[in-house]
Each structure stands twice: as structure tokens, then as C-alpha cells.
Amino acid sequence: MELEEYARIAAAEDEHWWYRSTRALMAQLLAPWLEARSPATTRILDAGCGPGGNGAWLATRGTVVGVDLAMEALEFVRARRPTTAPVRGGLTALPLADASFDMAVAITVLYSVPDDDGAVRELARVVRPGGAVLAVEPAFEALRRAHDRTVHGLRRYRRTGLTQLFEGAGLRVQRATYAYAFLAPPAAVLGLLERRHEPAAANARSDLERRPLDRLFRPLASRERQWLAKHDLPVGLSVAVLATRT
Ligand SMILES: C[S@@+](CC[C@H](N)C(=O)[O-])C[C@H]1O[C@@H](n2cnc3c(N)ncnc32)[C@H](O)[C@@H]1O
Secondary structure (H helix, E strand, C coil): CCHHHHHHHHHHCCCCHHHHHHHHHHHHHCHHHHCCCCHHHCEEEEECCCCCHHHHHHCCCCEEEEEECCHHHHHHHHHHCCCEEEEECECCECCCCCCCEEEEEEECCHHHCCCHHHHHHHHHHHEEEEEEEEEEEEECHHHCCHHHHHCCCCCCECHHHHHHHHHHCCEEEEEEEEECHHHHHHHHHHHHHHHHHCCCCCCCCCHHHCCCCHHHHHHHHHHHHHHHCCCCCCCCCEEEEEEEEC
16 A cells, blocks of 8 residues: 555544445444353454554454554554554464454455465454454446555455355355445546556556545445345445354
């Protein structure tokens, strides 16, 4: 990821509608695990934690370990997120014991890991039997934009591909759905405009610099979560897979 993006995420992650909505989606999908036991005995892994905003939120529900490869990310966690334990490590060789977590989340992380297969196997290894693994990742190659270059995104997933990755790691998939369907049309148009008007290697840009439609997107995300409480979505800018270790 471009180094400036860590600071952009750190500045945005508490208030930006996407982060708040994604935490609400996590709360919805992980409710059976988050509500099953006391925070005092719940252990949560925030894999590829970045500057730690999601981890700080998860820390209200349990003891959180945030793992990231980038020192820049962990420095933000150390400076600003006292309730998260930062650990330097790669997702494909987690420096963590087998079956030591009740939940593991990877939010927009697997798409930038070359061996995403190995990363999901590691997430499965560190979660206890009956525990949950949740990933929310960018979806559809056709929705690739300059932002993908900024975050060094190697791929965007289809629901079937991400599901297969989880099943290949021995996990039992409970939910596999797209999310942020209302963002797919604007993302497609933006990607098209960027490809037309910028040369292939033009300066990368970050979605976090685009804020004018926040007020519109926040309520749309809330309505979409109501739908997701009962149904899957057939398309979206993101894809979420929730699985359990057997
Ligand atoms: C787009 S950021 C997302 C951060 C955070 N999960 C969030 O939702 O704000 C991706 C993060 O994954 C980390 N990352 C990428 N590849 C990794 C790997 N192989 N092992 C550990 N962390 C990795 C990056 O350093 C970065 O902090």
C-alpha cells in the first residue's frame, strides 16, 4: 500500500461512512459470536489491521490482537489504539498459536496478499473449532479503479472464488454475499473515466479523498444492511464471506 494511504485511513476510519458501515456489517454478520460470550473471555484477531480503527471497535467486544506487516500501520496502532495489541507479522505465517481466537476478521486485506490461499489457511488455523472467520474484500475486476493501485490491490474477488478459498482452507461457509451494491454503478463509471483520461501508470488516487456523496451513501448502506439481514446481494463493490472452523 502507498505509505500516505496509512495516514489517510488513520484520519478517516473513525468517522468515514464506509468504515462505520463496514463495522455495522461486521456486527451484524458476527452477532452470534460477538454476543455468545463475555468480552472478558473473547479473543479477536484483526488480520491486516492497518492503523487500527476496526480493531479499536472490536476491542469493545473482546481482547483484540492486530497483525500487520507494515511498521507504518503498527505505529498508528501503538500511538492511538491502546486497547489493541499490535503484532508485526505476515498473514501467510501468523506468529500466533493454533486455535487461539474466537474470531478472525480480514477487512480489505486478502486482495493485496500474493498467497491469499495460504493467508486464509492461516486464519483457519488460529481460530478455535466453532470460531468464525470473516473477510470483506473488493469485488469484480470490472470495478477496478485508481484506488486499487494506491492500495496495491492484486485482484478483486467474485463470490465463488472467495468461497472456494475458504472451503479450500477447511472452513464451512455460512454466508457469502456481495455488499455495497449501490456503489457498483458509480465505481464502474469512475473506472471508465479514469481509464479514458489517465494513462495506465497515472498517479494513483484514493477513494478516501472523495467525500461529496458521503451523506447519500451512509443511509443507503444502512438500508442495504436491513436487506442483508435476511438476503444475499447478487452484486456489489465488496464481497463478504463468513465461515466457521469445524
Ligand atoms: C487496505 S488496508 C486495510 C486495513 C484495515 N483492515 C482496515 O479495514 O482499515 C490493508 C492492510 O493489510 C496489510 N497487509 C497487506 N498484506 C499483508 C500481509 N501479507 N500480512 C499482513 N498484513 C498485510 C497492509 O499493510 C494494510 O495495513
